[in-house]
Amino acid sequence: MIKVLRARKYGFCSGVRNATLRVKKFAATKKSGAILGQLVHNERVVEEMEQLGIKTVEKLSDVKEPYVIFSAHGVPPSFYEKAKESGVEVIDATCKFVLDIHKESRKALERGEHLVFIGDPRHREVIGYTYDLGPECHHIIQNIEQAKAVDWKRYRAVRIFYQTTLNADEFEEVANYISRENPSTHKADTICYATKKNQLAAKELAANDEVDLIFVIGGKMSANTRHLYDICTHLKPTRLIHGVEDIREQWLEGVRCVGLTAGASTPDEVVDEVEEFLKEIKT
Numbered sequence: 076m077i078k079v080l081r082a083r084k085y086g087f088c089s090g091v092r093n094a095t096l097r098v099k100k101f102a103a104t105k106k107s108g109a110i111l112g113q114l115v116h117n118e119r120v121v122e123e124m125e126q127l128g129i130k131t132v133e134k135l136s137d138v139k140e141p142y143v144i145f146s147a148h149g150v151p152p153s154f155y156e157k158a159k160e161s162g163v164e165v166i167d168a169t170c171k172f173v174l175d176i177h178k179e180s181r182k183a184l185e186r187g188e189h190l191v192f193i194g195d196p197r198h199r200e201v202i203g204y205t206y207d208l209g210p211e212c213h214h215i216i217q218n219i220e221q222a223k224a225v226d227w228k229r230y231r232a233v234r235i236f237y238q239t240t241l242n243a244d245e246f247e248e249v250a251n252y253i254s255r256e257n258p259s260t261h262k263a264d265t266i267c268y269a270t271k272k273n274q275l276a277a278k279e280l281a282a283n284d285e286v287d288l289i290f291v292i293g294g295k296m297s298a299n300t301r302h303l304y305d306i307c308t309h310l311k312p313t314r315l316i317h318g319v320e321d322i323r324e325q326w327l328e329g330v331r332c333v334g335l336t337a338g339a340s341t342p343d344e345v346v347d348e349v350e351e352f353l354k355e356i357k358t
């Protein structure tokens with residue numbers, strides 16, 4: 076039997092739990108609604124929502140139902156007005172940590188600070204922060220090369236925000252570079268507590284001598300799952316899987332102990348299924 080060790084902290088965060096609960100409550104009313112973008116980046120959760128009769132659409136203009144659900148990642152502030160104009164009622168499942176960044180960035184802008192979002196420009200959360208902003212008042216930075224291409228000295232003050240699910244260590248160099256170039260730079264610590272705890276626990280798990288192989292369980296589109304994978308892969312052979320269906324038995328040859336961790340949008344039962352599967356394997 077393969078031994079399984081779970082990370083001390085993994086999986087669903089409060090933002091994802093709240094969002095799924097809101098949608099389930101809405102589904103129970105039997106009203107017709109659509110979710111804008113994946114509610115959370117996990118295919119299993121999206122399927123579950125579809126089974127509840129709530130489909131996922133990519134654009135606000137695709138919503139033909141009387142209700143639209145804004146996902147945990149949030150939306151550009153103008154979308155609330157747009158939904159109202161088209162007579163669509165909003166059910167807002169945006170995570171409170173994401174809403175805090177919207178609020179703080181708005182205040183920084185009012186103070187005349189230049190905004191920097193460290194993150195992925197294609198990620199819904201980052202699109203939410205930046206879609207309504209003119210190019211003159213913000214930058215989205217993904218790496219040190221992009222940071223070096225900007226003259227930061229020309230701004231009176233700079234405020235850095237991080238996409239909530241980043242691995243802060245990876246971007247320290249970027250934030251430090253901007254701070255050196257412009258001493259009036261303030262870094263807002265916006266990486267969310269759930270992300271930090273999951274990352275720390277994943278690092279501990281991967282550093283455990285007993286563990287031969289790590290499975291990081293989560294959705295293809297989930298940024299925080301990808302960061303857990305990056306953290307673990309530095310220390311141990313690591314596989315990123317959606318669930319038990321992705322496991323190849325040859326990966327387990329000679330493996331005595333598997334470590335498990337999961338992204339913030341991975342339902343607990345998916346982790347349970349993987350553990351049960353591994354425990355049934357004869358070695």
Ligand code: SF4
Binds near residue numbers: 091170171240268
């Ligand atoms: S990972 Fe953090 S910011 Fe993202 S939904 Fe969960 S609690 Fe909110």
